[in-house]
Amino acid sequence: MRHRRLGQTDLELSILGFGASPLGNVFSVVDPAESTRAVHQAIDWGINFFDVSPYYGVTLAEQRLGMALDGKRHEVILTTKCGRYGADDFDFSARTIVAGVDASLARLKTDYVDLLQVHDVEFGDVEQIVTETLPALRGLQQLGKTRYIGITGYSLETLITIAQLAPVDSILSYCRYNLMVQDMDEILTPLAKSKSIGLINASPLHMGVLSPGEIPTWHPAPPEIRAAGHRANEICKSHGLRLTEVALRFCLAHSYVSSTLVGMSTVKELEENLRALDPSEDASVIQEIITAIGSDFNYVWPSGRIDY
Numbered sequence: 001m002r003h004r005r006l007g008q009t010d011l012e013l014s015i016l017g018f019g020a021s022p023l024g025n026v027f028s029v030v031d032p033a034e035s036t037r038a039v040h041q042a043i044d045w046g047i048n049f050f051d052v053s054p055y056y057g058v059t060l061a062e063q064r065l066g067m068a069l070d071g072k073r074h075e076v077i078l079t080t081k082c083g084r085y086g087a088d089d090f091d092f093s094a095r096t097i098v099a100g101v102d103a104s105l106a107r108l109k110t111d112y113v114d115l116l117q118v119h120d121v122e123f124g125d126v127e128q129i130v131t132e133t134l135p136a137l138r139g140l141q142q143l144g145k146t147r148y149i150g151i152t153g154y155s156l157e158t159l160i161t162i163a164q165l166a167p168v169d170s171i172l173s174y175c176r177y178n179l180m181v182q183d184m185d186e187i188l189t190p191l192a193k194s195k196s197i198g199l200i201n202a203s204p205l206h207m208g209v210l211s212p213g214e215i216p217t218w219h220p221a222p223p224e225i226r227a228a229g230h231r232a233n234e235i236c237k238s239h240g241l242r243l244t245e246v247a248l249r250f251c252l253a254h255s256y257v258s259s260t261l262v263g264m265s266t267v268k269e270l271e272e273n274l275r276a277l278d279p280s281e282d283a284s285v286i287q288e289i290i291t292a293i294g295s296d297f298n299y300v301w302p303s304g305r306i307d308y
């Protein structure tokens with residue numbers, strides 16, 4: 001497993017990271033014994049970066065990850081989030097953030113996280129996040145409850161605006177760099193590079209669109225994007241390839257991203273995803289997929305308080 005430093009922190013992340021949202025039954029109902037096995041195998045096979053949030057399964061993912069990591073906390077780099085607690089439950093006030101982190105730490109069975117991230121900043125007020133939320137996170141850093149702080153979200157514009165107004169150690173962007181869409185590299189990556197901010201890329205499978213499985217009903221992608229994912233899957237099959245592996249390998253090749261977070265909950269998914277670390281010449285099939293996606297390439301759905 002290769003590792004990359006996250007921006008200017010001293011965190012050396014495995015380039016393939018374990019997205020723990022599926023542990024909260026976000027995509028489908030998960031067997032907790034199996035997801036615990038997946039977490040343990042991931043550590044044994046070199047994955048050291050685990051991402052979760054109180055939002056995933058309304059605390060269920062944190063509870064399950066905390067139990068799975070019991071006794072193994074020192075072997076991993078652990079991040080959780082704050083500010084989003086349900087589908088429509090946002091509170092970026094310092095008071096809620098501070099109380100929320102203590103609850104997250106209790107569920108995760110630890111007294112600190114390595115990275116604490118403000119979750120889905122486009123649903124907040126930029127001024128509040130800059131003047132109240134991020135200072136609260138810095139206060140928690142002073143108290144030793146987190147080693148570093150970051151922001152996450154879908155809206156590249158909001159992430160950039162905040163990163164220009166307040167110092168952050170990392171930015172996590174999702175569904176903005178994979179086989180369906182690559183506009184992260186147009187504006188966010190240059191900003192992150194210029195400020196030496198760590199960059200985390202989440203949802204390399206476009207939250208399941210680039211997988212053969214069922215796409216959950218809450219998924220914001222319209223029917224034409226789901227159909228494009230289906231075409232990509234058919235192309236891979238015709239070449240004897242697995243779409244998830246091609247899609248993940250594409251993301252892992254990014255030269256600035258420190259870690260690509262893929263959501264997993266079974267040993268089978270983990271085994272398949274680790275194969276994306278093996279070199280392969282996918283350029284022509286990737287070109288075929290992007291041609292088949294056609295005008296739907298770089299489609300971005302509305303998200304947050306403002307329609308971006």
Ligand code: NAD
Pocket residue numbers: 018019020021022027051052081119120152153154172174202203204205206207208211212213244261262263264265268269270272273
């Ligand atoms: P993803 O693109 O990683 O896709 C996850 C889906 O793909 C799940 O249904 C999973 O079961 C399935 N999958 C994974 N490997 C597979 C395989 N080999 N074969 C078939 N299906 C497979 O989307 P994601 O889970 O949303 O993103 C990854 C992680 O990034 C999340 O778990 C979360 O930790 C993080 N994330 C953060 C934010 C945020 O902070 N706003 C947003 C999105 C994701």
